[in-house]
Amino acid sequence: MGRLNIVERRVERFLREPPSVRNAAGVIVVATALIVVGAGVLITLVDGDEYPDLETGLWWALQTVTTVGYGDVAPSKLSGRLVGALVMLEGIAFIAIVTAVITSTFVARMTREAEAARVQNVASEREVFEKRFDELDRKLDRLAAVLDNRA
Amino acid sequence: MGRLNIVERRVERFLREPPSVRNAAGVIVVATALIVVGAGVLITLVDGDEYPDLETGLWWALQTVTTVGYGDVAPSKLSGRLVGALVMLEGIAFIAIVTAVITSTFVARMTREAEAARVQNVASEREVFEKRFDELDRKLDRLAAVLDNRA
Amino acid sequence: MGRLNIVERRVERFLREPPSVRNAAGVIVVATALIVVGAGVLITLVDGDEYPDLETGLWWALQTVTTVGYGDVAPSKLSGRLVGALVMLEGIAFIAIVTAVITSTFVARMTREAEAARVQNVASEREVFEKRFDELDRKLDRLAAVLDNRA
Amino acid sequence: MGRLNIVERRVERFLREPPSVRNAAGVIVVATALIVVGAGVLITLVDGDEYPDLETGLWWALQTVTTVGYGDVAPSKLSGRLVGALVMLEGIAFIAIVTAVITSTFVARMTREAEAARVQNVASEREVFEKRFDELDRKLDRLAAVLDNRA
Numbered sequence: 001m002g003r004l005n006i007v008e009r010r011v012e013r014f015l016r017e018p019p020s021v022r023n024a025a026g027v028i029v030v031a032t033a034l035i036v037v038g039a040g041v042l043i044t045l046v047d048g049d050e051y052p053d054l055e056t057g058l059w060w061a062l063q064t065v066t067t068v069g070y071g072d073v074a075p076s077k078l079s080g081r082l083v084g085a086l087v088m089l090e091g092i093a094f095i096a097i098v099t100a101v102i103t104s105t106f107v108a109r110m111t112r113e114a115e116a117a118r119v120q121n122v123a124s125e126r127e128v129f130e131k132r133f134d135e136l137d138r139k140l141d142r143l144a145a146v147l148d149n150r151a
Numbered sequence: 152m153g154r155l156n157i158v159e160r161r162v163e164r165f166l167r168e169p170p171s172v173r174n175a176a177g178v179i180v181v182a183t184a185l186i187v188v189g190a191g192v193l194i195t196l197v198d199g200d201e202y203p204d205l206e207t208g209l210w211w212a213l214q215t216v217t218t219v220g221y222g223d224v225a226p227s228k229l230s231g232r233l234v235g236a237l238v239m240l241e242g243i244a245f246i247a248i249v250t251a252v253i254t255s256t257f258v259a260r261m262t263r264e265a266e267a268a269r270v271q272n273v274a275s276e277r278e279v280f281e282k283r284f285d286e287l288d289r290k291l292d293r294l295a296a297v298l299d300n301r302a
Numbered sequence: 303m304g305r306l307n308i309v310e311r312r313v314e315r316f317l318r319e320p321p322s323v324r325n326a327a328g329v330i331v332v333a334t335a336l337i338v339v340g341a342g343v344l345i346t347l348v349d350g351d352e353y354p355d356l357e358t359g360l361w362w363a364l365q366t367v368t369t370v371g372y373g374d375v376a377p378s379k380l381s382g383r384l385v386g387a388l389v390m391l392e393g394i395a396f397i398a399i400v401t402a403v404i405t406s407t408f409v410a411r412m413t414r415e416a417e418a419a420r421v422q423n424v425a426s427e428r429e430v431f432e433k434r435f436d437e438l439d440r441k442l443d444r445l446a447a448v449l450d451n452r453a
Numbered sequence: 454m455g456r457l458n459i460v461e462r463r464v465e466r467f468l469r470e471p472p473s474v475r476n477a478a479g480v481i482v483v484a485t486a487l488i489v490v491g492a493g494v495l496i497t498l499v500d501g502d503e504y505p506d507l508e509t510g511l512w513w514a515l516q517t518v519t520t521v522g523y524g525d526v527a528p529s530k531l532s533g534r535l536v537g538a539l540v541m542l543e544g545i546a547f548i549a550i551v552t553a554v555i556t557s558t559f560v561a562r563m564t565r566e567a568e569a570a571r572v573q574n575v576a577s578e579r580e581v582f583e584k585r586f587d588e589l590d591r592k593l594d595r596l597a598a599v600l601d602n603r604a
Contacts, residue, residue, distance in 0.1 A: 021559050059232045064521055066239040068215055070222030071373060071523030081512045088519040096552040099247040103405065104559035106172050106255035114266060115567060119574070121270070125277055126578055132284040133585040139291040140592040146298050147599050210383045217390040219366055221373030222524060250398040254556065257323050257406035265417060272421070276428055283435040290442040297449050361534050368541040370517055372524030401549040408474050408557035416568060423572070427579055434586040441593040448600050 021104055028097040032090060036061040039087045047080035065091040172255055179248040183241060187212040190238045198231035216242040323406055330399040334392060338363040341389045349382035367393040474557055481550040485543060489514040492540045500533035518544040 040058035044051045050073055051057045060073045064087040075081045191209035195202045201224055202208045211224045215238045226232045342360035346353045352375055353359045362375045366389045377383045493511035497504045503526055504510045513526045517540045528534045 020562055024559070055229055055232070059235075062236055062239060063220065066218060066243055067369070067520045068218045068220035068239050068242070069371070069516065069521035069523045070220045070225040071525050072222050072225035072227070074523040074525040076525070078508055081508070084512075085515055088515060088521050091521070092519055092548060092551060095243060095247065096548065096555050098243060099250050099401070099552050100556035100559050102247050103251035103254045103556045104563055106175070106251050107258050107409075107560050108563050109171055110255055110259050111262075111564075111567070114262070118269075118571075121273060122574060122578065125273065126581070128277070129280065129284075129582065130585075132281075132288075133582075133589070136284070136287055136291065136589055137585075137592070139288070139295065140589065140596065143291070143295055143298065144592065144596055144599070146295070147596065206380055206383070210386075213387055213390060214371065217394055218369045218520070219371035219390050219393070220522070221371045221376040223373050223376035223378070246394060246398065249394060250401050250552070253398050254402035254405045257326070257402050258409050258560070260322055261406055261410050262413075265413070269420075272424060276424065279428070280431065280435075283432075283439075287435070287438055287442065290439070290446065294442070294446055294449065297446075357531055357534070361537075364538055364541060365522065368545055369520045370522035370541050370544070372522045372527040374524050374527035374529070397545060397549065400545060401552050404549050405553035405556045408477070408553050409560050411473055412557055412561050413564075416564070420571075423575060427575065430579070431582065431586075434583075434590075438586070438589055438593065441590070441597065445593070445597055445600065448597070 021101055024097055025101040028094055028101075032065060032094045035087060035090045036065050039064075039083050042083050043075060043080055046083065047075050047077050050074070050076060050080070061087055064088055065094060067091050067095065172252055175248055176252040179245055179252075183216060183245045186238060186241045187216050190215075190234050193234050194226060194231055197234065198226050198228050201225070201227060201231070212238055215239055216245060218242050218246065323403055326399055327403040330396055330403075334367060334396045337389060337392045338367050341366075341385050344385050345377060345382055348385065349377050349379050352376070352378060352382070363389055366390055367396060369393050369397065474554055477550055478554040481547055481554075485518060485547045488540060488543045489518050492517075492536050495536050496528060496533055499536065500528050500530050503527070503529060503533070514540055517541055518547060520544050520548065 036058065040054060040061040042057075043060060044054055044057040051060065056073055060075075063070055064084060067088070075084050187209065191205060191212040193208075194211060195205055195208040202211065207224055211226075214221055215235060218239070226235050338360065342356060342363040344359075345362060346356055346359040353362065358375055362377075365372055366386060369390070377386050489511065493507060493514040495510075496513060497507055497510040504513065509526055513528075516523055517537060520541070528537050
């Protein structure tokens with residue numbers, strides 16, 4: 001039973017806090033924040049006519065990364081459109097990874113209890129079989145004692 | 152077999168209606184509805200020129216939270232854009248969580264029958280082994296009876 | 303082994319073609335097509351100024367359901383915006399369900415071979431234990447024969 | 454134990470690099486890149502008034518496939534809108550498949566360690582039972598030796 005408890009604990013801990021999925025969530029949120037701020041600053045530098053201040057630049061970067069894209073401000077120069085292309089593609093990665101992190105957390109939560117039930121199931125089978133082995137052992141020892149006694 | 156039936160029922164019930172995932176679905180739908188209405192009201196208060204009535208405010212909030220973003224109406228003041236930023240980010244959470252809830256429900260549905268087959272598999276193995284143990288037991292008892300009889 | 307083959311076949315067939323997930327895919331594609339066509343027709347009826355022909359109506363419905371939302375045509379009347387709200391929300395359901403169907407198909411494909419390996423694993427354990435039981439059985443029968451012979 | 458190691462290795466390798474999911478990722482990225490470039494070229498040919506150069510065509514194709522849809526440039530002719538419809542639908546497939554690939558990779562990563570724990574669990578059970586069988590075997594051999602000796 002000791003071994004099973006270790007397995008159970010390990011499985012539960014892992015499913016509760018999978019390290020690489022959590023890392024992915026942190027990395028994408030930080031990367032997206034940096035790209036929005038960076039692109040917001042950059043677009044005011046390369047396309048100052050359309051983006052006169054940082055507020056407009058950040059507003060455009062945020063509506064691009066979330067794929068809302070009102071188009072009230074949009075880059076018309078090649079340099080600004082290249083910045084936009086980067087933000088759009090990062091936006092897809094952002095949405096995909098956020099969705100993936102939440103989905104895999106939900107799947108893990110649903111798997112966890114099923115897994116716990118399965119581990120308990122195997123543990124119960126093992127206990128039953130151990131008792132049967134003990135019983136056979138005991139009977140064989142008794143037979144051996146009878147035979148040895150008579151010899 | 153009684154124990155296995157309990158496990159089977161527990162696993163099936165859980166996979167059919169995982170409580171926290173259902174809660175997540177309810178929470179995000181209610182939160183999104185509240186944010187759309189709240190943002191629709193708020194935007195008419197802070198940017199009355201662009202949003203003259205509640206209809207326009209709600210129409211903008213809905214096209215923002217769904218990331219459609221026509222841009223037929225868009226906030227031009229900082230206060231309105233801050234409201235917009237909140238709605239955009241909530242929109243990403245909305246889409247991600249709705250997708251995650253549906254996906255994990257599908258994955259659970261596909262896992263359910265595989266799990267049931269596995270539980271039945273373990274149950275069948277157990278039954279076979281129990282019969283083998285019974286047989287060995289019976290033979291040992293017979294040997295003991297023969298030896299005891301002769302003593 | 304016969305029983306295990308049945309389980310294996312059942313699990314494999316189910317994971318390869320899960321009926322309700324496939325149904326979901328079919329239902330959402332048909333529902334989305336119907337809503338795009340229906341909304342495209344309806345918008346020309348309720349907002350004929352903005353949407354003079356069916357082509358414009360369908361073009362708007364498609365860019366709304368996919369959440370692209372150029373905004374080159376957008377409803378300005380309440381009736382048209384209500385049609386738009388329906389299409390937007392259906393668009394979220396469309397994207398979420400399409401993503402969920404593809405994701406759960408991928409997860410099932412990855413689970414399938416792991417499951418097959420596990421079934422084979424259990425089958426191999428069973429075979430090994432069956433042989434051990436056979437061996438014990440054979441030895442007990444021999445002991446019984448020796449004792450019976452001597453009696 | 455040899456057999457279990459093979460199973461363990463096979464499961465781990467498969468979960469680490471599932472061939473068809475990786476293929477799906479590669480195929481959708483290449484297909485999307487080709488469609489963006491193809492649609493960008495095509496739209497300048499069929500709607501030269503709105504799209505005077507390739508830069509504008511590619512810029513429109515990218516904002517369409519990512520569902521950003523600023524609407525700073527949008528096709529007004531039927532031919533251009535048909536190209537747009539194709540890019541929009543491909544965009545949904547792109548986002549759905551990218552999300553599905555990342556999600557199933559995360560789910561696989563979370564499943565991997567749970568699976569490894571389970572395989573080890575079964576291996577440990579097997580080892581315990583093998584020892585019990587060995588013990589019974591040894592005792593039966595001893596009984597047989599005692600009886601044969603006396604005969």
